[in-house]
Amino acid sequence: MTDPGLIVVGSGPAGVAAADAYRARRPDAPVRIISADGSHPYMRPPLSKDYLRGETDDVGMHPPKWFRERDIEVVLAAPVDHVDARERVVRAGGVTYHYGSLVLATGASPAPLPVPGGERALQLRSLDDAETLRGAARSAATAVVIGAGFIGCEAAASLAMQGVSVTLVAPDDLPQEKRLGAEAGRRLRELVEKTGARYLGGAKVDSVQADSVRLDDGTTLPADLVLAATGVHPNSAVASALGLTLDDSRVVVDEHMSTSVDGIYAAGDVAFAFNGGAGRRLAVEHWQDAEDQGGVAGAAAAGDDATWSGVPGFWTTIGDADVKYHAWGDGYERSKMVEHGDDGFTVWYTAGDGATVGVLTYNADDDYDRGEELITAGEPPPVEMS
Numbered sequence: 001m002t003d004p005g006l007i008v009v010g011s012g013p014a015g016v017a018a019a020d021a022y023r024a025r026r027p028d029a030p031v032r033i034i035s036a037d038g039s040h041p042y043m044r045p046p047l048s049k050d051y052l053r054g055e056t057d058d059v060g061m062h063p064p065k066w067f068r069e070r071d072i073e074v075v076l077a078a079p080v081d082h083v084d085a086r087e088r089v090v091r092a093g094g095v096t097y098h099y100g101s102l103v104l105a106t107g108a109s110p111a112p113l114p115v116p117g118g119e120r121a122l123q124l125r126s127l128d129d130a131e132t133l134r135g136a137a138r139s140a141a142t143a144v145v146i147g148a149g150f151i152g153c154e155a156a157a158s159l160a161m162q163g164v165s166v167t168l169v170a171p172d173d174l175p176q177e178k179r180l181g182a183e184a185g186r187r188l189r190e191l192v193e194k195t196g197a198r199y200l201g202g203a204k205v206d207s208v209q210a211d212s213v214r215l216d217d218g219t220t221l222p223a224d225l226v227l228a229a230t231g232v233h234p235n236s237a238v239a240s241a242l243g244l245t246l247d248d249s250r251v252v253v254d255e256h257m258s259t260s261v262d263g264i265y266a267a268g269d270v271a272f273a274f275n276g277g278a279g280r281r282l283a284v285e286h287w288q289d290a291e292d293q294g295g296v297a298g299a300a301a302a303g304d305d306a307t308w309s310g311v312p313g314f315w316t317t318i319g320d321a322d323v324k325y326h327a328w329g330d331g332y333e334r335s336k337m338v339e340h341g342d343d344g345f346t347v348w349y350t351a352g353d354g355a356t357v358g359v360l361t362y363n364a365d366d367d368y369d370r371g372e373e374l375i376t377a378g379e380p381p382p383v384e385m386s
């Protein structure tokens with residue numbers, strides 16, 4: 001019988017890495033990526049940064065030739081709406097495809113803004129979203145960005161750098177105070193404000209009007225453009241219909257990205273994956289980790305013994321400042337900010353037993369690299385945590 005090969009659902013970094021890793025091990029089996037997205041696989045990180053600022057249009061992940069050379073078929077604008085795990089078939093765009101192994105790399109979608117008029121707010125996940133946002137920014141004098149996660153901070157900075165008068169509003173007094181601590185939050189606010197954007201913390205949005213945003217204290221902020229960057233929900237409808245084990249809407253997988261059903265793997269933002277280094281499952285929403293997990297899923301689907309064990313991490317660019325983060329990402333007990341002479345900083349994060357569990361750096365690459373080693377080894381940071 002001919003090998004039905006691999007089907008990957010989703011054309012983000014996890015999906016493309018899975019296809020590539022499988023192809024490298026199975027040169028002759030069919031490999032197909034099926035995606036709901038109509039655009040050729042692209043990189044999301046630039047969409048809130050240089051793409052939004054109009055500095056680049058080139059966001060392709062790989063040129064089409066790259067996929068042709070690897071004989072990876074890419075089916076676009078074809079949402080998968082049914083999978084039969086017993087027959088091993090997938091249905092997308094009315095067409096049925098057979099698979100030997102299946103990787104679900106369906107990522108996540110922006111959470112809707114749950115206030116009256118919330119549907120008026122733009123969102124930012126896909127290249128189409130980014131094109132709409134970039135177009136709206138061209139004619140906007142004022143903008144409100146709701147949510148001060150990294151995408152909100154980056155987008156607010158990029159809009160402000162184009163001369164738009166931007167207010168970034170969020171419930172935390174300081175950006176990401178709950179996640180990263182007050183000292184880190186203060187520095188993130190400085191980086192955002194350096195680009196000309198204003199940060200308004202402790203703010204709760206009451207409604208979005210045609211040309212303004214109303215806060216629950218009665219304040220009205222003028223807004224030709226509103227962007228909601230209020231977090232994402234995993235795209236787990238297909239996994240849920242399959243009866244895969246989910247946790248908080250994420251697909252539960254082991255360190256090989258295997259789901260609870262034989263022959264089906266999940267990777268990237270949709271997965272709740274076991275990390276061999278951490279010794280527990282982690283929910284991460286980072287580009288490099290999605291790619292790493294996808295590589296593990298593709299290798300495992302091809303019969304290799306790959307595992308996910310690296311320390312998760314990402315870089316964010318706020319204006320022209322690169323802030324870098326390595327962490328298990330599921331909490332810390334203590335944090336310590338170390339300021340560097342050149343405006344740079346390092347924040348060390350430790351668990352109750354003193355082990356380093358995270359490091360956030362700006363202009364401090366040595367600490368970023370050392371931090372990854374210390375987190376991996378479970379050793380304390382090189383500073384007194386008092």
Ligand SMILES: Cc1cc2nc3c(=O)[nH]c(=O)nc-3n(C[C@H](O)[C@H](O)[C@H](O)COP(=O)(O)OP(=O)(O)OC[C@H]3O[C@@H](n4cnc5c(N)ncnc54)[C@H](O)[C@@H]3O)c2cc1C
Binds near residue numbers: 268269
């Ligand atoms: C604006 C922006 C900036 C970012 N910047 C950074 C950054 O600087 N650093 C960083 O580490 N991370 C960044 N991220 C996060 C990073 O992009 C994500 O963590 C990463 O894309 C997750 O990859 P993924 O492959 O799991 O999912 P995704 O990239 O979301 O891809 C999922 C794919 O699945 C498809 N899909 C979903 N459902 C179906 C279905 N039923 N059938 C078929 N296809 C389906 C989607 O269309 C999509 O192609 C950013 C994200 C955004 C939106």
